[in-house]
Amino acid sequence: MSASAAPFVESMRAAALPASGIGWLDAARHEAMQAFLSAGLPDTRNELWKYTALRALEQRGYSARDESASTRMIDEGTFALPDIEGTRLVFVNGVFRADLSRLDDLPQGLSVQPLSRALVENPEPLRFLLSRHATEPRDSFASLNAALASDGVLVRVAPAAQIEAPLRIVHLGAQAEAAIACHARNFVELGEGACLRLIEHYAALGEHAHFTNIACEYVLQKSARIDLLALQDSAVGAALFRRSDFHLHEDAQLELHALELGGALARHELRIALDGDRSRAQTRGAFALRGRQHVDTELLIEHHGRDTASDSLWRGVADGRARGVFHGAITVHPGADGADAQLSNKNLLLSEGAEIDTRPALEIHADEVKAAHGATIGQLDEHALFYLRSRGLPAETARILLVRAFCAVALSGVEPQALREHCDALLLAHLPRENAQ
Amino acid sequence: MLKIDNLHVRVAGREILKGLSLQVNAGEVHAIMGPNGAGKSTLGNVLAGRGGYEVTQGSVAYGGRDLLQLEPEARAAAGVFLAFQYPVEIPGVNNTYFLRAALNAQRKARGEAELDSREFLQLVREKLKGMQLPPELMNRAVNEGFSGGEKKRNEIFQMAVLEPKLAILDETDSGLDIDALKQVAEGVNALRDPKRAFILITHYQRLLDYIVPDFVHVLADGRVVESGGAHLAQELEAHGYAWVRERKPAEAAA
Ligand SMILES: Nc1ncnc2c1ncn2[C@@H]1O[C@H](COP(=O)(O)OP(=O)(O)O)[C@@H](O)[C@H]1O
Ligand SMILES: [Mg+2]
Numbered sequence: 174m175s176a177s178a179a180p181f182v183e184s185m186r187a188a189a190l191p192a193s194g195i196g197w198l199d200a201a202r203h204e205a206m207q208a209f210l211s212a213g214l215p216d217t218r219n220e221l222w223k224y225t226a227l228r229a230l231e232q233r234g235y236s237a238r239d240e241s242a243s244t245r246m247i248d249e250g251t252f253a254l255p256d257i258e259g260t261r262l263v264f265v266n267g268v269f270r271a272d273l274s275r276l277d278d279l280p281q282g283l284s285v286q287p288l289s290r291a292l293v294e295n296p297e298p299l300r301f302l303l304s305r306h307a308t309e310p311r312d313s314f315a316s317l318n319a320a321l322a323s324d325g326v327l328v329r330v331a332p333a334a335q336i337e338a339p340l341r342i343v344h345l346g347a348q349a350e351a352a353i354a355c356h357a358r359n360f361v362e363l364g365e366g367a368c369l370r371l372i373e374h375y376a377a378l379g380e381h382a383h384f385t386n387i388a389c390e391y392v393l394q395k396s397a398r399i400d401l402l403a404l405q406d407s408a409v410g411a412a413l414f415r416r417s418d419f420h421l422h423e424d425a426q427l428e429l430h431a432l433e434l435g436g437a438l439a440r441h442e443l444r445i446a447l448d449g450d451r452s453r454a455q456t457r458g459a460f461a462l463r464g465r466q467h468v469d470t471e472l473l474i475e476h477h478g479r480d481t482a483s484d485s486l487w488r489g490v491a492d493g494r495a496r497g498v499f500h501g502a503i504t505v506h507p508g509a510d511g512a513d514a515q516l517s518n519k520n521l522l523l524s525e526g527a528e529i530d531t532r533p534a535l536e537i538h539a540d541e542v543k544a545a546h547g548a549t550i551g552q553l554d555e556h557a558l559f560y561l562r563s564r565g566l567p568a569e570t571a572r573i574l575l576v577r578a579f580c581a582v583a584l585s586g587v588e589p590q591a592l593r594e595h596c597d598a599l600l601l602a603h604l605p606r607e608n609a610q
Numbered sequence: 611m612l613k614i615d616n617l618h619v620r621v622a623g624r625e626i627l628k629g630l631s632l633q634v635n636a637g638e639v640h641a642i643m644g645p646n647g648a649g650k651s652t653l654g655n656v657l658a659g660r661g662g663y664e665v666t667q668g669s670v671a672y673g674g675r676d677l678l679q680l681e682p683e684a685r686a687a688a689g690v691f692l693a694f695q696y697p698v699e700i701p702g703v704n705n706t707y708f709l710r711a712a713l714n715a716q717r718k719a720r721g722e723a724e725l726d727s728r729e730f731l732q733l734v735r736e737k738l739k740g741m742q743l744p745p746e747l748m749n750r751a752v753n754e755g756f757s758g759g760e761k762k763r764n765e766i767f768q769m770a771v772l773e774p775k776l777a778i779l780d781e782t783d784s785g786l787d788i789d790a791l792k793q794v795a796e797g798v799n800a801l802r803d804p805k806r807a808f809i810l811i812t813h814y815q816r817l818l819d820y821i822v823p824d825f826v827h828v829l830a831d832g833r834v835v836e837s838g839g840a841h842l843a844q845e846l847e848a849h850g851y852a853w854v855r856e857r858k859p860a861e862a863a864a
Binding site: 554555556557559560561562563564565566567568570571574575577578579581582 | 687715
């Protein structure tokens with residue numbers, strides 16, 4: 174079949190990692206690669222990929238690594254965030270950069286390690302994490318990630334530890350001689366009653382068209398709480414595939430803010446499993462797209478425990494010929510009685526050529542469930558626009574003000590204020606100016 | 611200041627204004643009365659520059675310029691202000707932020723220095739005096755969750771801050787109780803000035819007990835069918851709009 178000869182698949186096959194000397198790891202990687210090669214890339218017949226065709230990606234080949242990744246000069250300003258200091262791990266084109274990272278003076282109870290280092294120093298505890306997926310049916314990108322990710326982050330928060338200062342994981346895509354494929358695998362585990370703030374930051378240095386594939390897994394033990402900001406501001410030419418899996422035990426809490434700004438083709442699949450009774454997830458997110466960007470967010474929430482709650486507010490804005498996809502699917506499984514599931518997704522089209530597809534889906538198989546689910550697609554309110562202009566605001570200023578206001582709910586709750594304002598400014602920088610009249 | 615000459619306006623393919631003429635000089639207060647659907651709001655909207663109105667004939671000169679050629683924001687900067695019949699709720703846009711941005715945009719367009727937040731807050735405090743607008747409304751989103759009366763008073767408050775040259779109030783009195791009506795009237799009277807003109811669009815004579823106009827015009831079927839002094843409002847109140855139509859049958863039918 175032609176798919177097997179596709180440049181993308183070929184370049185991934187050629188990128189197979191050299192033997193690590195760890196038998197179980199090499200076997201798991203091999204198995205995962207076989208799984209990817211036999212499945213190929215998903216096509217639009219797959220429900221989860223209905224609006225995101227990968228034909229163009231399939232025709233591209235990527236270099237397996239950036240040979241200069243560990244030596245490139247990087248200005249720290251490219252990934253600076255206001256009022257955010259402290260512990261961070263920085264990856265440049267997929268390669269861990271100790272020189273840019275800050276891992277000294279870790280607060281008590283926080284353990285952070287690059288995966289590559291852990292695999293060298295003490296691989297055995299990772300055996301379960303890294304090999305179990307090979308036998309499960311997984312999606313193609315997850316298989317690819319399992320086969321090719323040689324780095325990533327391991328985070329552990331000790332029971333009851335309250336980590337106030339945010340931990341930052343930075344993936345910087347830097348301009349290189351060729352388009353690079355980068356894979357990273359992150360594991361974050363919070364012990365019982367632990368608390369962590371985490372920022373995942375995807376930033377760009379120069380123009381590039383790298384392919385990045387990130388798999389993150391979060392496990393929140395009983396009563397743990399994570400506050401996560403996922404800030405995606407990749408290069409406009411980048412292809413970025415992320416999958417984030419969250420497992421919440423009893424009384425655990427997730428508070429998520431996601432901002433999707435960059436990428437020619439970006440996809441984020443969020444799978445939130447509310448396993449434990451009374452676990453709760455609050456998600457907020459926005460995308461602002463222009464040009465020919467294609468950005469797809471899949472938010473899949475599974476209520477398993479009793480009296481679990483999910484509350485999701487997402488906003489989308491598309492201009493130019495951009496295409497936004499939002500799929501918000503909530504499943505309340507048998508036994509998840511007393512669940513409360515709220516999802517609202519509102520979208521704005523700023524131009525004729527832009528398109529947004531939103532697919533809300535709600536399945537309830539339990540009793541005493543409170544659920545509300547809504548999605549809209551509209552244009553800027555002409556009445557509001559005229560009102561603002563009639564008071565003297567130029568058309569462009571008025572438009573931008575309305576779009577920012579529209580997205581504001583997705584950013585509310587981002588702390589500290591300077592960080593929220595920074596996110597707002599990034600959003601602003603992504604808003605169109607050219608179609609102001 | 612404002613000279614409207616034989617203005618014809620179409621909305622959604624239908625002619626709404628059919629040869630309206632009106633002259634307003636600085637310092638004057640004009641009341642425009644007329645039955646529902648006469649075209650009063652259409653006039654206000656056309657003057658403020660709302661889209662969707664097609665001027666098929668006639669002209670509007672404002673301060674010697676062709677008003678109809680200006681974008682809404684340019685009209686605002688030139689001193690035109692419309693208090694909306696239905697003020698718009700704008701979730702997520704802070705009232706104070708919006709008003710300062712608007713004032714500064716106007717000042718910038720006129721080549722004046724912008725106000726910093728301290729200067730602006732001082733101005734707001736001063737203008738809020740006597741307005742009986744709960745100060746906490748200033749920190750809410752524009753008009754969001756405001757009562758009908760609060761929305762109308764917010765329009766008057768914006769007018770006080772923006773200090774327009776030509777203020778058009780579109781039924782700012784409707785839906786107000788007597789106290790709110792008096793406050794709106796006080797707000798307008800406080801701004802009366804030899805350099806400023808008002809067009810008060812109203813359905814009822816009630817407002818004109820508190821703001822005494824220099825001229826009253828009756829707008830019916832897209833035209834000014836009768837003009838007079840403040841007393842005309844009382845006659846209208848006594849006899850109703852039909853009275854005007856009966857007195858001007860020839861013109862109204864033309
Ligand atoms: N946007 C519009 N589309 C269609 N018809 C309109 C629109 N605006 C006003 N009209 C019509 O124009 C006429 C005059 O309306 P309006 O100016 O609001 O009257 P008034 O303010 O005197 O009550 C009415 O018949 C109204 O239905
Ligand atoms: Mg009206």
